[in-house]
Amino acid sequence: xxxxxxxxxxxxxxxxxxxxxxxxxxxxxxxxxxxxxxxxxxxxxxxxxxxxxxxxxxxxxxxxxxxxxxxxxxxxxxxxxxxxxxxxxxxxxxxxxxxxxxxxxxxxxxxxxxxxxxxxxxxxxxxxxxxxxxxxxxxxxxxxxxxxxxxxxxxxxxxxxxxxxxxxxxxxxxxxxxxxxxxxxxxxxxxxxxxxxxxxxxxxxxxxxxxxxxxxxxxxxxxxxxxxxxxxxxxxxxxxxxxxxxxxxxxxxxxxxxxxxxxxxxxxxxxxxxxxxxxxxxxxxxxxxxxxxxxxxxxxxxxxxxxxxxx
Amino acid sequence: xxxxxxxxxxxxxxxxxxxxxxxxxxxxxxxxxxxxxxxxxxxxxxxxxxxxxxxxxxxxxxxxxxxxxxxxxxxxxxxxxxxxxxxxxxxxxxxxxxxxxxxxxxxxxxxxxxxxxxx
Numbered sequence: 001x002x003x004x005x006x007x008x009x010x011x012x013x014x015x016x017x018x019x020x021x022x023x024x025x026x027x028x029x030x031x032x033x034x035x036x037x038x039x040x041x042x043x044x045x046x047x048x049x050x051x052x053x054x055x056x057x058x059x060x061x062x063x064x065x066x067x068x069x070x071x072x073x074x075x076x077x078x079x080x081x082x083x084x085x086x087x088x089x090x091x092x093x094x095x096x097x098x099x100x101x102x103x104x105x106x107x108x109x110x111x112x113x114x115x116x117x118x119x120x121x122x123x124x125x126x127x128x129x130x131x132x133x134x135x136x137x138x139x140x141x142x143x144x145x146x147x148x149x150x151x152x153x154x155x156x157x158x159x160x161x162x163x164x165x166x167x168x169x170x171x172x173x174x175x176x177x178x179x180x181x182x183x184x185x186x187x188x189x190x191x192x193x194x195x196x197x198x199x200x201x202x203x204x205x206x207x208x209x210x211x212x213x214x215x216x217x218x219x220x221x222x223x224x225x226x227x228x229x230x231x232x233x234x235x236x237x238x239x240x241x242x243x244x245x246x247x248x249x250x251x252x253x254x255x256x257x258x259x260x261x262x263x264x265x266x267x268x269x270x271x272x273x274x275x276x277x278x279x280x281x282x283x284x285x286x287x288x289x290x291x292x293x294x295x296x297x298x299x300x301x302x303x304x305x306x307x308x309x310x311x
Numbered sequence: 312x313x314x315x316x317x318x319x320x321x322x323x324x325x326x327x328x329x330x331x332x333x334x335x336x337x338x339x340x341x342x343x344x345x346x347x348x349x350x351x352x353x354x355x356x357x358x359x360x361x362x363x364x365x366x367x368x369x370x371x372x373x374x375x376x377x378x379x380x381x382x383x384x385x386x387x388x389x390x391x392x393x394x395x396x397x398x399x400x401x402x403x404x405x406x407x408x409x410x411x412x413x414x415x416x417x418x419x420x421x422x423x424x425x426x427x428x429x430x
Contacts, residue, residue, distance in 0.1 A: 013321050013325060022336075026338065047318070052373055102327025103327075157382055
């Protein structure tokens with residue numbers, strides 16, 4: 001029985017990847033990409049990793065899918081010709097290269113299953129060292145304590161992507177405005193239910209992250225999703241300048257992480273040593289805010305977001 | 312996780328499809344999709360291939376993949392901004408821009424050609 005579930009999910013992933021990339025209509029490809037991503041999220045859950053399932057569903061599929069569809073909509077509206085796609089050729093060479101690369105990946109993957117060493121690997125060390133830190137979720141432990149330089153640079157990359165996107169779009173770009181919000185009667189009711197509920201989920205994910213599946217990234221993605229909903233419903237409008245609070249929220253993750261990491265060095269500890277659970281919560285909260293606002297602004301393509309009707 | 316081979320084979324197939332699509336599809340949005348799907352296949356191989364510790368998937372590659380998912384959305388957000396801007400400036404985001412390939416009639420007479428590259 002369990003084999004059947006694995007087979008159905010894995011085969012579904014392959015078929016959906018084909019549909020995403022080879023289907024004729026570009027928009028159909030985008031929709032299939034979202035279905036592919038949600039199936040992948042279910043596969044992560046099936047493989048026993050709730051953290052990855054949530055991250056894939058929220059960040060890799062949810063916010064990414066919204067960004068892709070908005071970009072497609074902007075192409076359709078601003079440059080209709082650019083939204084058209086040519087019929088792909090079917091060169092034999094490309095198929096050969098595709099099959100060969102699949103074989104290489106299969107060889108690497110199957111070989112890595114064979115070479116599992118005895119004890120002493122980093123994975124075992126992680127589970128041995130984790131109880132001393134007070135963090136119960138091994139992934140949060142790796143992200144915030146054991147390999148936190150990766151995480152710090154990751155937040156910095158997100159910030160760099162936002163700055164780069166701003167530079168690419170420019171302030172005069174016609175790309176900016178979003179679809180006009182229609183005052184459909186159900187939208188208001190939906191927003192008034194979804195937003196508080198989403199806020200609750202985000203706070204829970206943040207709070208749970210140190211012991212159970214969850215964490216700053218999933219919570220931040222949830223906040224970004226709320227901003228996407230509010231923007232599309234017309235409750236929040238794009239602003240041409242980054243306000244003081246928005247700017248603060250953008251950098252607070254990087255700044256708090258760096259200050260704690262370097263401050264510990266001043267006290268004689270190694271660089272980026274984490275002094276205790278309070279620091280874990282502080283860093284996660286700051287990162288959650290930064291991730292949420294950065295993803296929301298990357299989606300909106302604007303320098304800032306403000307309440308509608310206020311200038 | 313009783314059957315890691317299934318997931319490895321699926322990831323390999325998805326990777327092959329992505330490489331194929333990256334070669335035959337010329338629209339940049341579709342190529343972006345191909346890169347993202349290819350990355351997901353790599354994530355699957357990374358996590359499943361690392362094997363288990365105490366009966367659970369190893370936590371370290373899971374954390375690496377979580378980082379990778381966020382890096383991927385950063386790259387996509389930046390790439391989409393560039394893509395939309397590119398479309399506004401040049402009028403096309405299709406790499407296969409030579410009209411003589413498939414539609415020789417449009418080669419010289421289409422005024423859009425001139426406009427498209429001037430902006």
